[in-house]
Amino acid sequence: MGLTGPYRSPALGGLAVTLSTEWAVAWLRGAAEVVAENRALLIDLDRAIGDADHGENLDRGFSAVVAKLDAGEDPATPGEVLKNAAMTLMSTVGGAAGPLYGTAFLRAAKALGDAVEVGPHEAAAMLEAARDGVVARGKAEVGDKTMIDAWTPAVESARTAAAAGASAGEVLSAAANAAHAGAVATEPLVARKGRASYLGERSANHRDPGAVSTAMILQAAAVAAGSVNL
Amino acid sequence: MGLTGPYRSPALGGLAVTLSTEWAVAWLRGAAEVVAENRALLIDLDRAIGDADHGENLDRGFSAVVAKLDAGEDPATPGEVLKNAAMTLMSTVGGAAGPLYGTAFLRAAKALGDAVEVGPHEAAAMLEAARDGVVARGKAEVGDKTMIDAWTPAVESARTAAAAGASAGEVLSAAANAAHAGAVATEPLVARKGRASYLGERSANHRDPGAVSTAMILQAAAVAAGSVNL
Amino acid sequence: MKKLINSPRAVVAESVEGFGRAHADLVTVHPEPLFITRKDSPVSGKVGLVSGGGSGHEPLHAGYVGRGMLDAAVPGAMFTSPTPDQILPATIAVDGGAGVLHIVKNYTGDVLNFETAAELAEEEGVTVRSVLVNDDVAVEDSLYTAGRRGVGGTVFVERLAGAAAERGDDLDAVAAVAQRVVDNVRSMGVALAACTVPHAGVPSFDLAEDEIEIGIGIHGEPGRHRIAMEDADGITARLLEPITADLALTAGDRVLLMVNGMGGTPASELYIVFRKTVELLEAQGVKVERSLVGNYITALEMQGASISVLRLDDELVELWDSPVHTAALRWGA
Amino acid sequence: MKKLINSPRAVVAESVEGFGRAHADLVTVHPEPLFITRKDSPVSGKVGLVSGGGSGHEPLHAGYVGRGMLDAAVPGAMFTSPTPDQILPATIAVDGGAGVLHIVKNYTGDVLNFETAAELAEEEGVTVRSVLVNDDVAVEDSLYTAGRRGVGGTVFVERLAGAAAERGDDLDAVAAVAQRVVDNVRSMGVALAACTVPHAGVPSFDLAEDEIEIGIGIHGEPGRHRIAMEDADGITARLLEPITADLALTAGDRVLLMVNGMGGTPASELYIVFRKTVELLEAQGVKVERSLVGNYITALEMQGASISVLRLDDELVELWDSPVHTAALRWGA
């Protein structure tokens, strides 16, 4: 199954059995790249059912993350990389997506702890912690037409892949694919959370911008692990 | 020589050798009609080099003149008709055109005095008094791209026609034709008075709205006298 | 898109810098992270009031910083809630020892960012209470949704809670006044034309020459439904009806009325809407006791208007009339 | 054309009616002929100040009726000077025995109508003096033309002459203050998009997506020239340069600065222009001592801005700071 979304990002390395600090850095740089490339698309999706800033917000935030990495931040573990990113996102993205992605990366970092290498089960647990963080903050359920509609299938596919013996990279790849399918599936939904909910029935027939960006960011994680079947 | 302007108004009576109170009333009703019909044209001309209100202002003013006539105003002389109209125009038109046309009609009325019948020389004198009133108030000279560029040739033609033995109706007809030619001739001019002067060189290549409305109003005077060669 | 800006990303910083220079007698601008405080803050012993939200709604919130209103305003990016690292230092800066009230418009982003900042402020020893403004009757409220938006009523909450803080009420009392205002204010808006967010570069929605959006918010988001253009009196009735219904206004009620321009509406049109609103309220026996007409909470250059109605009582009238001295609202001072 | 109106010809009357209801504590609206007076007029012994002009420039002039500013405002039809039959009773109504000053923006229509009204008022025994405001440096002045237009400087003249009248100056002294302001104020404006007069129904001029009009007035009339769109700092420099040149400002001068919105410009953009204006003036050693930023003299919903600069002296600062209480300008009261 290949990713068919309009967003793509170049593969950065070979297939990863476990994930390293370099992987985490590559993930964030890759996420920044895919978000920048799709800034207009995300603004447009948000324009339809929101306030036309999602692409701008994420681009501003991930650019800041990259700027900090460029400035010579030198974290020792994947968890530290993600924690730094979480703090930057929290203080630069704003809007709903800022605290949600900030919490997601913070919880992901917490889940990884001090590990220097991340195996497939840890990768799945990391995604689950991130998702749980988003739910804890945003209180959305699957079907509310939010980024949770991408995160939850991603977590489920990651768990299934890990249980089936996949590598960490493959786990991320499975998650990204499921997130993308979940984002596509938000299209017919009527929003019950976030800004799109103000539109009522008029929110249907549009893809949720946060679900789409979640799929992009998870795809960047898989690409960073060298594990994407295009 | 026929009137070739875009504005026309139906003839109301037979050829008049002298002008009566009925003529004066017919003039004002005819002026109201031609102004109403050409409201959009006059707005458009004013939009190009002014503030897009000349047609609206004159339409409001002449409608008020007609409303007073309809309300049973019953003046005994042409002069009284014109004086009433002057007062109404002064208090309803506003802008530059209000005081200028108000003064024109007031001076015209004064020139006619108590006469019940107006002959060709009196008709020419009436127009001259009107023009002089506009000059006294507005201080414009021929060539400044204002209604004076219609009034002054009108007065000159009226004088010439009267001297040549024309009837009062023919005097008005000559005046109207000359006013129309004068209005057309404002097109290349750079405005030195009125709102169009703010545009400097950009005022060229447009016809002056007040000159055009002057030609229309004088045409209505001739039509009311049954004296227009179309 | 034509705007008097230098670059989309510089709009907020440059605009706030200009604001700070224009009102240097009233406010201090803290540039990094960005927030605005009352010149004389913290006011010792007074409850501090902090509000904020996305930029593009000016004069909200910075225009309401000053005596008798806010102690701090925290501007986010255009139409984007500010971040906790802005809200936290603003909160600390205006704590005069009596605690701080956060006035938060009910948007997921604003709620989450203020929530985080409040937690962090509490960790730093500042007592924080929050009040959520959710006055927009265009949005159907339900347990399962994000609820109603905060719009025009925010101006009233900031003013009246600010007046309560100024007279010396403690944090609970100030929060209670704010909540009372929230409970008694309802708003509804209309757009004749959308606005263009600088970073997006295109209008936030498209309307045909004969269409208007009823129930728009303040973020250029589309409204609840689209109808054919109507005259001002008809539109006014449409906006007012759900407000009076939701507030269950009855004869004898006294209200504070705001007819607010969305940024691109001539004042003359707002007064035409005001005229009809008063006429309709009076026909119901409702007395308009105080009013505001103008641009008080905007959506950039959006063409349209909103109506906000607050049920008054004697105490609220007294608080309203007390001195206020901010860039955008000033009397008695 | 979409507007919050009921019919083009009803706009002014309905709008002024709404204005009167909203500010019933400040003004009285006289409907037929239409003019607006200070609630407490005539103020015995005080010079009366009357201004007026076409409608569509709100808050000018009605928004400036009240203590420390105008005694009466006379609104014409949209963008059309009022008529003598409105100006005359307004003049008589505010004569408190000390005479009346007409503040007239220099447009042929305004000049002629006020002139006639002044003559008629004199016949009725009211002493009238007039001052012509002609601050627009976009217009080249010459003996043979209508001269410069009156624009933003009008707000300063009304305020400062109003303050002089309020402190008890006699008619000559009030007129002298007004003339001093006229002599020391210059303005210049830009439009990013035109406005639509209700009775015309189409925009007053057409601009391409990448064009702006420099040197526009307040009547939707085209400006002096059309240039390619620039950033805010560039446009600001273009507007300011002819002003400082004409005023011959030098280091050490103190000024009152207004950055005025034409009606459809977000406040955030005005503050960006303000920021640059202050920066440029300070670079010349000119001190911005007082300022206004906002919609003070508009052209309906036109998108754009104007800059007005008045050279200050101690007396003008004192007059500026004295209490003013009108619908649109208020402090110290």
Ligand SMILES: Nc1ncnc2c1ncn2[C@@H]1O[C@H](COP(=O)(O)OP(=O)(O)O)[C@@H](O)[C@H]1O
């Ligand atoms: N309560 C929520 N839970 C989960 N995700 C949410 C919630 N509210 C909003 N979102 C997500 O945030 C996205 C919008 O983000 P963004 O546009 O950056 O913020 P804002 O809505 O404040 O402008 C939505 O598309 C949605 O996926």
Ligand SMILES: Nc1ncnc2c1ncn2[C@@H]1O[C@H](COP(=O)(O)OP(=O)(O)O)[C@@H](O)[C@H]1O
């Ligand atoms: N000083 C003047 N002398 C003669 N006519 C003038 C003068 N100023 C303006 N006009 C005439 O008035 C016309 C404009 O009238 P109108 O649009 O009704 O008034 P305003 O310019 O006040 O909007 C111009 O086209 C011009 O013919």
Ligand SMILES: [Mg+2]
């Ligand atoms: Mg958004």
Ligand SMILES: [Mg+2]
């Ligand atoms: Mg005109």
Ligand SMILES: [Mg+2]
């Ligand atoms: Mg947002």
Ligand SMILES: [Mg+2]
């Ligand atoms: Mg006019």
